[in-house]
Amino acid sequence: MSTAANISSPASAESVIALLRELAKPLAMENVSLSEALQRVLREPALAPEDQPAFDRSAVDGFAVRLDDARTEFQIVEEIRAGDWKPRELQLGEAVKISTGGALPGAGLQIVMREDAEVSDERLRVTQREPETNIRFRGDDCRAGQILVERGTTLSHGMLAVLASVGHAKPLVTRRPRAVHFATGNEIIPPEQTPQRGQIRDSNSILVRTFLEKWSAEFTQHRLPEDESAAKYQISNIKSEIETADLLLISGGASVGEHDFTRRLLEDLGFEILVSKTTLRPGKPLIVARRGKQIAFGLPGNPLAHFVCLNLFARTVLDSFNGATPKELFQRGVLAGKLEADGNARETFWPAIAELKAGRMELKPLRWSSSGDLTSLAQANALVRVVAGEMNLVAGAEVEFVATDC
Secondary structure (H helix, E strand, C coil): CCCCCCCCCCECHHHHHHHHHHHCCCCCEEECCHHHCCCCEECCCEECCCCECCCCEECCCEEEEECCCCCCEEEEEEEECCCCCCCCCCCCCEEEEECCCCECCCCCEEEEEHHHEEEECCEEEECCCCCCCCEECCCCCECCCCEEECCCCECCHHHHHHHHHCCCCCCEEECCCEEEEEEECCCEECCCCCCCCCCEECCHHHHHHHHHHHCCCEEEEEEECCCHHHHHHHHHCCHHHHHCCCEEEEECCCCCCCCCCHHHHHHHCCCEEEECCECEECCCCCEEEEECCEEEEEECCCHHHHHHHHHHHHHHHHHHHHCCCCCCCCEEEEECCCECCCCCCCEEEEEEEEEEECCEEEEEECCCCCCCCCHHHHCCCEEEEECCCCCCECCCCEEEEEECCC
């Protein structure tokens, strides 16, 4: 039996999120190459193995001369390119030609920039001498043992470059979550086909696919017939996929109609149903279930409800699976225009455009007519949280929202 108690139905968004955070634990760790680590979560801090830079180096192309040598003419006695190591003690009147990144031959030096000098027959004449040394000294960037990337960080392109620069070629990260997605509904046809009367193009499959790709998940997708016996038979042929999945998603069939059998499918697979309905609009007929460490969702079939449930609940699970440093799901902003709420008894998540202006997030509510209305998703990058019973909200009102482009 689950240690997490079943939530009395219907469940609020807050209670479902709290339940999922309790259920979903970080997945196992693995060492991967840097080329495989983008958007993976680092599970141990990355420390600098040595000072960075590891030696005093030139910050410009130019000529190394002694700081205590104030003359303007020098004899060039050596050339140092990046990668060379040619230590020597410069005498008064001597200069060394040096490239950007080149290791300084000794201490007490200054680099005269190439554009501030003239060269003729290995003789250097300094035309202008600035006070800057133009040297990147050892340890200027960081010291050995300093944390460069914190544990729980999602690795970006720039972070991977930092790891490469200090030799962290196999970072320890969370393994990729594994998911299986089933789309149901006899009325659903592929997007490239022309629907006949009564048919609709499948938008949920690409919505789920791109959402899972954003979370670097490994996944498979299948269609299920709208016949319970046939659906169970089809599932029995791919049980190995389900056995190894961390997350199971079933699109449609989560309501209580005659042909809605998602709950029975999950129970037949040994999942315990924890949530069967929510107070959300859109997203009321949501099923949350678990089997051991696996979590399953029966998602409402309407596309906008799909979008809401993925960004609130599937996101919470995947974030917990990844072992990332916890972030607040709900942010605060202000409305950029009127939001025509209707006092609905259910909590509403309203599609909106979020834009940072003058240091604060402004949210422009978008028009939507029903949970099957996809048109707002062409622009939406946020969901504004409208409290149950809330009437029209004016421009400038402070609201909570969930960013959907994370």
